[in-house]
Structure formats: structure tokens, C-alpha cells
Amino acid sequence: MSTEVRNQEPKIVWNHFADLNAVPRPSKKEERVIQFMVDFGKNLNLATIVDSVGNVIITKPATSGMENRKTVVLQSHLDMVHQKNSDTIFDFDSEGIKMIVDGDWVKAEGTTLGADNGLGVAAIMSILSSTDIPHPNIEALFTIDEETGMTGAMGLEGGILKGDILLNLDTEEDDEIGMGCAGGVDVTATRNYTLEETPKNTTGYSISVTGLNGGHSGMDIIKGLGNANKIMNRILFDGFSNFGLRISEINGGSLRNAIPRESFATIATSTDSKDYFLSKINEVINNIKAEFSTLEPNLSIEIKEITSPKNVMELSVQEGLIKSIYAGLNGVYRMSPDIENLVETSNNIARVIVKDGAIKIGCLTRSSSETNKTDLANSLRSVFELAGFNVDFSGHYPGWLPNVNSEILKTVTQIYKDIFKENPNVAACHAGLECGILGQNYPNMDMVSFGPNIKGAHSPDERAQISSTQKFWKFLQEILKNTPKK
Structure with a gap:
């Protein structure tokens, strides 16, 4: 089953997603996925730390010619919602997600898929493991426990991150650029x-x-x-x-x-x-x-x-x-x-x-x-x-208050128009993204959120669109190539 998923394009993203989905990662039980990410970073010889609450931060230097660009924080959460149909026999604590391809969609057999926020994590892993994608200095922030309290984001201390821009990869409509969210x-x-x-x-x-x-x-x-x-x-x-x-x-x-x-x-x-x-x-x-x-x-x-x-x-x-x-x-x-x-x-x-x-x-x-x-x-x-x-x-x-004068919002919006020849939906959402919390300790960090089409999140009907993931991956690469200069 995972072989068919691994053969989808972009293969680098789907392969990292399949690797991630083999690791049980319920909220508040992230020990295994934390170790998985630490091993991933260290195997790439990248600076890797775990902070006091369990967030994993992996740093990658800028590629040649990109050193004069602002440092970008790529952020997604490691945990996933564990839901299954009442007639599905599955142990989330010991089994990896069983994925299938259904036309243009990837879904799971009777359980949540973990595309929320696993596809964001996989995309960041793909940037970290790449050898031919131009990018500025990268700080990859993998937070824990987003789904049951956002304690990872809340526990992230000020001063650990040095980045100027944060790209949150946790939005679920590929034509949307998030500029605000609800608190709870x-x-x-x-x-x-x-x-x-x-x-x-x-x-x-x-x-x-x-x-x-x-x-x-x-x-x-x-x-x-x-x-x-x-x-x-x-x-x-x-x-x-x-x-x-x-x-x-x-x-x-x-x-x-x-x-x-x-x-x-x-x-x-x-x-x-x-x-x-x-x-x-x-x-x-x-x-x-x-x-x-x-x-x-x-x-x-x-x-x-x-x-x-x-x-x-x-x-x-x-x-x-x-x-x-x-x-x-x-x-x-x-x-x-x-x-x-x-x-x-x-x-x-x-x-x-x-x-x-x-x-x-x-x-x-x-x-x-x-x-x-x-x-x-x-x-x-x-x-x-x-x-x-x-x-x-x-x-x-807290919620994330929209900043209509955001530099990265203007940059990302223009890139979207240039690539896809249409206007994106620039909007706030009624979901709890971590941007508002992270902004408390990093008030000067410029933030936006985007991601691929994911339907039915938090339910066994969760599914991720393959063609949309291709669009999302292209968009992310273009943003990293065109981040503002220092």
C-alpha cells in the first residue's frame, strides 16, 4: 500500500510522508516521532536540538548565492489526530497508518490519514534533505501536541529561533494564504x-x-x-x-x-x-x-x-x-x-x-x-x-491577528499570482494555527500559512489530494527562491 503512495509525485514528499506515517504519533505521546526527527536531522549532519518541551529544531545553511536572504522558519506540527471507524481494527499506539491511493487522493483504511500536519512535516523534510533546491538559511521547527493544547508552541522560548519569516504549512486549501486564525x-x-x-x-x-x-x-x-x-x-x-x-x-x-x-x-x-x-x-x-x-x-x-x-x-x-x-x-x-x-x-x-x-x-x-x-x-x-x-x-x-502590511504576505501573494495566473484567497481561518502563540514570544516575526488540499481532517474520511500536493510543493520552492533580502 505505501509503495503506491511512494510512487506519487513529488516522490521526495510522498516518501518522507510514508516514512513519517510509519511512526505512531498521537498527541502527548510523541516520544517516538521526536526521536525519528532527531535521527533524521543528525543523519543529514544538520544541527538538531530538542527544546525543553519536546519541539525539534533542525537548522540548514543557505545554499550558494542565497546567504543574503532573510532566514526562514519552516513550521509544522508532529502529532496527528487519532480517529477510526467503530468497525476498524487498528492500534494507533503500535501500527503505522495504512495508506491507499484512490484516484487523485491519498487516504487511509478506516482511520485518519495524518496529512494534517504530516504533509507539512514531509515538505520540510524534503527541503532539509534536498541537494538541488535553492533556499535561504532554514530553521525547521517541528512542534508537538498541536492537536490537544498547542503546548509545544506555548512552550517554545523566545530567543531560540533567529528567523525573520515563518512559513506555517498547516492550511488545508491550496488556493488559500492564511493571514490570521482563531484562538480557543x-x-x-x-x-x-x-x-x-x-x-x-x-x-x-x-x-x-x-x-x-x-x-x-x-x-x-x-x-x-x-x-x-x-x-x-x-x-x-x-x-x-x-x-x-x-x-x-x-x-x-x-x-x-x-x-x-x-x-x-x-x-x-x-x-x-x-x-x-x-x-x-x-x-x-x-x-x-x-x-x-x-x-x-x-x-x-x-x-x-x-x-x-x-x-x-x-x-x-x-x-x-x-x-x-x-x-x-x-x-x-x-x-x-x-x-x-x-x-x-x-x-x-x-x-x-x-x-x-x-x-x-x-x-x-x-x-x-x-x-x-x-x-x-x-x-x-x-x-x-x-x-x-x-x-x-x-x-x-490566542488568535493570530491579521497584518495586512506584512512583507512576506505581499511576496507570497505575488508569487502565487505569477505561478498560477490567478489570485489566491488571502484570508483568516476559523482554526487554531500555532502562529498566534508563536507570535507572543516572537512578535517581530513575519508569518503566513499555506498548504495542500486536505479534506475531512480529524475524521477517518481524511484525504490528501495528489495534484494539489504537487502545486503546494512547487509553490513552497518558489517562495524559498524569492524570499526577501536582509
Whole structure:
């Protein structure tokens, strides 16, 4: 499988990508990929260091005739989102990604591909290992833990990098040049509850919500895709309101930055109203499917009779749980008043866990406005605290404010026009790039972001376009040839 990927053009990029994808690299477990990058740099006889938090920095001198150009920092993150379909047997901690070529696309078998941000890493590796590509002095910055907190970027100390320009290779549309991004904050609500013995004369059911598209909780939030946690809660709310449904367990969603694709619940209801309950719940299910028939054609919602669970959660806490999730905003909160079609502020109800007397609800709130990020986070906090939850804000990271007077932005935009004979889409994005964080310790560094077409990031549908990667590789080389002089 990887052989077919390695034969795609540009081979140097796809071969490095295949090498990288053979190394397990989940967020917060990057030890193996850090060592992989250290070995890579040292084998090229390039100066290679690992900083105090685990970021890898590899330095390469300018090629002949390029010494008078400004030093460029090439930056991508090493970790990847680990998601798989429920019926896929795969161990992310021990297996390399199984890649296939499907027409003009590279994708994985039932898992995320890791093109986010592996193709950026592979492109930087290609520049470092090249012998015939002109470039200025290069500082290659490979950050860790971008996907679950951006702790690598946050931990990078000022003064380590000497570069004047930073090229972030983590954008997912090949006609886009990024000039700004959203910041974010994790909003986590927790509460304990008393386990009660399930009432007598009840029937148990398992409810599953599967088959949703999922996707990136920033870039895809504008699409109005189904959120498995909200869909499950809608079913539970109806069953509770009309039939006194009791909840035993819920396991919904997975990662904070992925739109939840699946949710599973174990519940119990009175046996006396069994037929009527199933009839009404199936009405709700059919209504939901009809509403999402265009956006989510593969949505599956199943309810199956099982042995009644031994315990359920106490009634008052259950009511607060269901109503707070119903009231909590999920999706777009505010569009940008300054940039057309850009989401300014949003929230993703990413994770809902109810088990063994404990509840945890995890949200990721994003915004390019610090004040509106706080406003929405406080709105969510109020909803959950009214229901008796403890609420914690964590993982704050700033947005990247656009600089319309950026020298490198003007240079890169002109290069794009010259090569591709069209205007690029110069825009901010509703995703958490590391540029805003890096800019805190390097306020004078001039930054832009770009990359190849990657679809379905953070989901098992993730795929990278081969022809677009060729375009991206050509663009990167031209930028390095034409970086501004000192």
C-alpha cells in the first residue's frame, strides 16, 4: 500500500510522508516521532536540538548565492489526530497508518490519514534533505501536541529561533494564504452523581448514533454537520420528558477538536409503555434523519432491547444533564463582521461521558475575538453551573491577528499570482494555527500559512489530494527562491 503512495509525485514528499506515517504519533505521546526527527536531522549532519518541551529544531545553511536572504522558519506540527471507524481494527499506539491511493487522493483504511500536519512535516523534510533546491538559511521547527493544547508552541522560548519569516504549512486549501486564525479555550463541565438501583419492571435499551461525517471542529463548523452528542441528547430528552427514561451510561464523541461522529447510551424505561415508547422514539429518530438527509446521508440511529442495566443516575442530576446539553450552544455563535463568510466564534460540544457516578462534558470554544471567546465560554459556564456542574476553563490560546502590511504576505501573494495566473484567497481561518502563540514570544516575526488540499481532517474520511500536493510543493520552492533580502 505505501509503495503506491511512494510512487506519487513529488516522490521526495510522498516518501518522507510514508516514512513519517510509519511512526505512531498521537498527541502527548510523541516520544517516538521526536526521536525519528532527531535521527533524521543528525543523519543529514544538520544541527538538531530538542527544546525543553519536546519541539525539534533542525537548522540548514543557505545554499550558494542565497546567504543574503532573510532566514526562514519552516513550521509544522508532529502529532496527528487519532480517529477510526467503530468497525476498524487498528492500534494507533503500535501500527503505522495504512495508506491507499484512490484516484487523485491519498487516504487511509478506516482511520485518519495524518496529512494534517504530516504533509507539512514531509515538505520540510524534503527541503532539509534536498541537494538541488535553492533556499535561504532554514530553521525547521517541528512542534508537538498541536492537536490537544498547542503546548509545544506555548512552550517554545523566545530567543531560540533567529528567523525573520515563518512559513506555517498547516492550511488545508491550496488556493488559500492564511493571514490570521482563531484562538480557543476548553470548557469542561464535571459533576458526580449517586448511582440508584434501576426501578423494577423496566426494559433496557442501547441507543447508538453513528455514521456522521464528523470533521474539524473549526474549519467544518460552518457546514451545520450533525453532532452526535446533540443528536443523542435530543433522543434522551424526548424519552425522559414523555416516558421517564433513565440513563445508565453515555459515551459520546472523542477528541475536543473533532465534531463528534458517534454516541452510545444505555437507558431503561418502564416495560408497561414499551410499545408506545418505541413508536414515539422512532418518530423522533425518523425526524432527525429527515432533517439531516442532505448533510448526513449515512446517519444511523439504532435502538436495541438489552438486559435492563443494574444502576441508573439519580433523577435530579439526570434532568440537569439533559437540559444543560440541550441549552448549551453547539455550532456557530457569531460570524465575522469584517471578513465575509468567516466564522468568528463557535463552540463544539465534543465529549459527553456518563459512567460510574461521574459526568464529564468537554467543549472547545473558538474565536478570533478574545472578548467574544470569553462571552461564549461564560454563556456555556452559566448553563452548566445552573445545572449543578463545576466548570473549568483551560488550554487558552490566542488568535493570530491579521497584518495586512506584512512583507512576506505581499511576496507570497505575488508569487502565487505569477505561478498560477490567478489570485489566491488571502484570508483568516476559523482554526487554531500555532502562529498566534508563536507570535507572543516572537512578535517581530513575519508569518503566513499555506498548504495542500486536505479534506475531512480529524475524521477517518481524511484525504490528501495528489495534484494539489504537487502545486503546494512547487509553490513552497518558489517562495524559498524569492524570499526577501536582509
